[in-house]
């Protein structure tokens with residue numbers, strides 16, 4: 012009775028992992044979440060925050076380490092909010108991600124779906140093609156790196172195991188030059204200073220870099236000297252853009268990015284296609300696993316060459332264009348107008364004439380288009396974390412779309428939406444988790460469905 016109090020210490024066994032990647036154990040029958048622990052650990056914890064039926068503990072000591080533990084290499088692990096599973100063996104992570112998906116299917120979807128083992132990476136390091144690095148000052152010193160977990164304190168970047176090494180090279184060069192040229196970093200507390208973020212993108216296929224400098228002010232001080240130094244220090248840099256974000260906000264980019272030096276686009280390839288990436292556009296962050304993902308979509312759609320395929324939530328049109336040579340027509344829908352411009356440009360770049368793109372919400376645009384296309388042959392759904400709008404699901408079911416392939420970054424909303432398709436006449440195929448983000452809690456899934464009734 013008296014031990015469920017803040018400050019009390021307990022020895023507990025960690026038996027599960029929450030979807031936030033905190034270890035889960037029990038104290039007097041109540042669930043306790045303990046960050047930095049994994050199943051199989053026996054640990055000493057201090058209770059730090061309690062609710063009636065659950066609480067949060069902080070790790071004091073690992074008494075018995077799980078066999079799935081590994082020594083993390085990254086000096087920023089647990090500090091930086093980027094990775095949550097640096098202390099867990101890679102194979103164990105893949106098993107846990109599969110289990111997360113299976114649990115969502117069962118508990119949320121009430122589905123007896125087959126969940127396949129997670130497809131991981133052979134080399135799960137240096138896979139990210141993009142980093143968004145905030146700048147600031149600590150005790151008068153310039154810092155640049157990542158926000159500390161759950162805060163806006165900046166962890167100064169020394170090493171990153173998950174981003175491409177060229178990103179780290181350019182990040183160090185930016186920091187050096189900003190320091191030498193005395194460019195003021197942004198001060199979030201007082202909303203003063205100038206340079207807020209350095210956003211860096213790298214093309215894996217061409218080993219080239221794009222830099223986007225985000226400032227609070229419309230002016231970028233010492234612009235010419237900065238560009239001269241950076242391009243000399245980092246010859247792989249081919250494009251520099253300036254983005255102005257004057258707002259008090261957590262959103263990184265302001266409305267418009269203007270290329271101020273070099274090329275307008277960064278070019279990269281996924282499989283047989285080349286894509287032009289403009290400073291603000293969405294592109295999958297792990298290009299190696301993106302090919303795995305897109306190949307699964309192609310397989311799942313069972314194409315014969317005669318289909319009209321809707322690529323809903325299409326971003327820069329990347330999935331639809333990937334399938335374009337195997338269908339009659341691709342129709343992409345996306346809310347972000349600049350991404351649609353990129354999609355059109357990407358179609359042209361790859362000589363694809365069968366693709367059309369529409370700007371707007373999938374749930375608003377699809378009903379207008381389905382009048383013209385009586386039955387829909389196929390739809391690819393790749394929504395953000397909140398899943399599909401319920402009216403979109405209704406439109407798809409009413410139009411009796413034959414084949415659907417759902418790409419999801421959130422197992423909970425995927426399970427919810429699959430339930431709807433299942434109840435409305437669709438057979439749910441095996442769910443394939445893909446590890447797009449090793450060492451983090453995130454998991455991507457692909458699942459195909461075919462209409463079996465009506």
Ligand SMILES: C[S@@+](CC[C@H](N)C(=O)[O-])C[C@H]1O[C@@H](n2cnc3c(N)ncnc32)[C@H](O)[C@@H]1O
Pocket residue numbers: 293294295323324325326327328329330344345346347350371372373374393394395400
């Ligand atoms: C997970 S991304 C998928 C991008 C693309 N399929 C890819 O693989 O690169 C989701 C996209 O959906 C867009 N989006 C969000 N809500 C939308 C909506 N209601 N209708 C259409 N697109 C939407 C976002 O702008 C974003 O580009």
